[in-house]
Amino acid sequence: MTTITGKFLREDLQIGQLADHVGQRAQLRGAVHGLRDLGGVVFLTLRKGDGVVQCVCPPELVPQALCQEATVKLTGAVRQEPRAPRGVELAVEAVEILSLPARPMPVPISKDKLNLKLDTELALRPLTVRNLRQRAVFRIQAVIAGAFRTYLDSQNFTEVHTPKIVSAGAEGGSNIFRLSYFGRKAFLAQSPQFYKQTMVGSLERVYEVAPVFRAEKHATARHLNEYTSLDCEMGYIDSFYDLLELEAGFLRHCMEALKERCGRELRYLGVVVPEIGEIPAVPFEEAKRLASEAYSRPIRDPFDLEPEEEHLIGRYWKERTGSDFVFVTHYPSKKRPFYAMDDPADPRYTLSFDLLFRGVEITTGGQRIHDYAQQVEKMVKRGMDPAEFTDFLMIHQHGMPPHGGMGIGLERLTMQLCGLDNVRHACLFPRDIHRLTP
Amino acid sequence: MTTITGKFLREDLQIGQLADHVGQRAQLRGAVHGLRDLGGVVFLTLRKGDGVVQCVCPPELVPQALCQEATVKLTGAVRQEPRAPRGVELAVEAVEILSLPARPMPVPISKDKLNLKLDTELALRPLTVRNLRQRAVFRIQAVIAGAFRTYLDSQNFTEVHTPKIVSAGAEGGSNIFRLSYFGRKAFLAQSPQFYKQTMVGSLERVYEVAPVFRAEKHATARHLNEYTSLDCEMGYIDSFYDLLELEAGFLRHCMEALKERCGRELRYLGVVVPEIGEIPAVPFEEAKRLASEAYSRPIRDPFDLEPEEEHLIGRYWKERTGSDFVFVTHYPSKKRPFYAMDDPADPRYTLSFDLLFRGVEITTGGQRIHDYAQQVEKMVKRGMDPAEFTDFLMIHQHGMPPHGGMGIGLERLTMQLCGLDNVRHACLFPRDIHRLTP
Secondary structure (H helix, E strand, O other), rough: OOOEEOOOOOOOHHHHHHHHHHHEEEOOOOOHHHHHOOOEEEEEEEOOOEEEEEEEEEEHHHHOOOOOOEEEEEEEEEEEEEOOOOOOOEEEEEEEEEHHHHHHHOOOOOOOOOOOHEEEEEEEEHOOOOOOOOOHHHHHHHHHHHHHHHHHHOOOOOOOOOOOOEOOOOOOOOEEEEEEEEEEEEEEEEOOOHHHHHHHHHHOOEEEEEEEEEEOOOOOOOOOOOOEEEEEEEEEOOHHHHHHHHHHHHHHHHHHHHHHHHHHHHHHHHOOOOOOEEEEEEEHHHHHHHHHHHOOOOOOOOOOHHHHHHHHHHHHHHHHHHHOOOEOOOHHHHHHOEEEEEOOEEEEOOOOOEEOOEEEEEEEEHHHHHHHHHHHHHHHHHHOHHHHHHHHHHHOOOOOEEEEEEEEEHHHHHHHHOOOOOHHHHHHOOOOOOOOOO | OEEEEOOOOOOOHHHHHHHHOOEEEEEEEEEEEEEEEEEOEEEEEEEEOEEEEEEEEEHOOOOOOOOOOOOOEEEEEEEEEEOOOOEEEEEEEEEEEEEEEOOOOOOOOOOOOOOHHHHHHHHHHOOOOHHHHHHHHHHHHHHHHHHHHHHHHHHHOOOOOOOOOOOOOOOOOOOOOOEEEOOOOEOOOOOOOOHHHHHHHHOOEEEEEEEOOOOOOOOOOOOHHHHEEEEEEEEEEOOHHHHHHHHHHHHHHHHHHHHHHOHHHHHHHHOOOOOOOOOEEEEHHHHHHHHHHHOOOOOOOOOOHHHHHHHHHHHHHHHHHOOOEEEEEEEHHHOOOOEEEOOOEEEEEEEEEEEEEEEEEEEEEEEEEOOHHHHHHHHOOOOOOOHHHHHHHHHOOOOOOOOEEEEHHHHHHHHHHOOOHHHHOOOOOOOOOOOOOO
16 A cells, blocks of 8 residues: 655756756756757757756766657756846756657757648647647637636636537537437537526526537638637626626736736737727627728628628727727627527617627627527527427526626637637647548 | 726625625625515525525515516615524515516425436426535536646646547547548547647646546446546656646645535535545555455456445545545556556556545546557557557657646546435536436
8 A cells, every 4th residue: 555645746846946946956857849969068958848948968968869859857057047048047967868759850849930831730730739839829728718717706607517419509500510329319519508598597607618519611710610618608687788898807807817827928929918998899780881981891791790891890990999809799680599689679680799809700699588488489480499499498487587698719819819820720639621630 | 889898897796795794785686596475574585606595575575476486686785684594684675576487496496405306307407406405516516627727727737628529539449429520430539638648748737627428338327428527647757656646636625625615515415525634545456355355245357346346445445544535556457548558567557546535436547658669569469550540659759758647527526525326416417328408
């Protein structure tokens, strides 16, 4: 019998701790990110989870086999070095090899930019994500998702976990993956919509961070067939504007968290974190018309926004208010799902919104129907059979508060924040119509 | 244009805030959990996300239509009342109905225990989860998942999001769901195993909280076909015991978080939070033999643990050390997946472990093979074709540190902590061989 105490202490230092250990001896374990033999001295760039550090080795300490992507344990003295990236370096006194690669890297991962074609980059993603620039995107993404949870926790929301194998789609349409579930027809959830509404009846305010699945056949720079959705749903709203305020509150918290915890990654990528001041919220028709007039672009589809229109609406409000964000509200009813609440003032429109960030939609949300008769009526008007939605309608039958919520695409938000030109750069292992691996 | 400021302030109070507002007026919005008309006075139990509160209404203020599961806005004075559950009550001065149910509740959800058959309970889960006892389980579950993340964040782990639609299973065997992905054969991920190992090569320490899918055909009280896995993977371990220490550290942090944030729910369910002191770690063969001898139960399967054996092993170490937890280490190699590292001292066993909590396995983990030649050799020995795992083997080929990790079943951990007799009680909307709805 061995005894486990849970006192999880490591002698190793993280890169971020080195500055506090100048003049002391330290032990570091990491991967050899780069290796430069200058004859009299060998410069080893050690990569750890939170950064890299320059390590100076006397040549006689460097084992013959040492190479890029070997993993090593280094001991030495931490000293100040103003020319080194973090102002510190390790004067190495011992090198122990922990593991060696079987083959050299096929791409120069220690370069600043890899400049690979997208297909190549994604095919080699298990390796290219060791590149510091690529890795920084995913460190930033982790902080965004964490900020979503901590903000909602602070607002009395509770996290839930709802099933991804479902018997019916929430978003309708044909973009749903089918599977056989022990001989029965089943689907992959397009969103946690029914379940998060259900949980509002119990926990009042809920959120979920989980994958959603969309079998969309078009391959664009902004669509993924599987993505991470930051979902929340809130009971007892006064109006759907409460949801916009909630999202603005999250965004402000998120940007602060990024500045606090990802300063290095943001600088590395040259990302300017937007200031969240006042965000304009503009009705769909007005937003569309103003952008059309300002940039002389005729309106083609009166019921939806084309990507170029989103771009122009974002530009219009950026130029006039300085905001990187603009809420577009009151989307046409025919383009919104059956659970969206129509605007009592004009039922051709819904009490719903999208959020555009630097001209790209990153959120869809709105108030939902809470009244049973109203929900059944809207379904019947759309030719849907309420009998197919018994489990969902159970909550309306037995009482629901006025409520609403939203879904934020984590990869889209990451892409726009980091200024990436393709959402695949903001997804570790993207799934699209052509891509099921790695 | 409307201006959104993100100053998300509500006049409403949460139940937990009432004790600080004694003597003041308050506004509360919630659902009518219970309603008792005593003639001269009406007692309304108001349910909000974080609890219930007794509200005393003069009969003339109570609208005729008011009923259980109506949602209301109440205003009144907060006053001390030692006989009320939280020591406070609301002396109601105005009742505004926000919504009314279309039909009465089919089950008495305001009772302490519902005493429904499991099938009935799960079929009505959208409603039964409004019951306080049921809801408490999921409030506890949210704190467990949150504690997993905050503990790992504190240990320099980074959250990742990896695909659930995959081209090959990580765990092997037949228990994998198949789907058609734009005409190609695809599967639902049984675990994020390959991806979290991959990310160790980049971020060194990673975790993911996400659904996993197991097409197991047996219907037991402890299996779900979709569950939430708390997964983590860590580079630069000294030995696989580092992983046990990491898990013990998480458990200690988790139990503290539960005591701090779920005191009410724990008391409500009568849950005693285990003390995490020293946890025994016992090799598989020894654990099996000692329990067999102590309780005179012959060993039938020398390579695996039957549920009754897990129960007896838990009992054995609880009796001898007082620990509710016991790690069983060194599982037989033939029962562990191809990526598990064999024990160099005896390759019939692996450097792996399960954690039993009150006699039920809640975690599987272990050290993984990091050397390319060694991984290929083990695959070939098992009759596997390495060519089918090119993307996974890419990381071994190009250098990986010694590493390992674990997966913790969130619903299992919740079930054992709350003393539930079926894992379905710890899953909001369970999926099993017979159940695809609600």
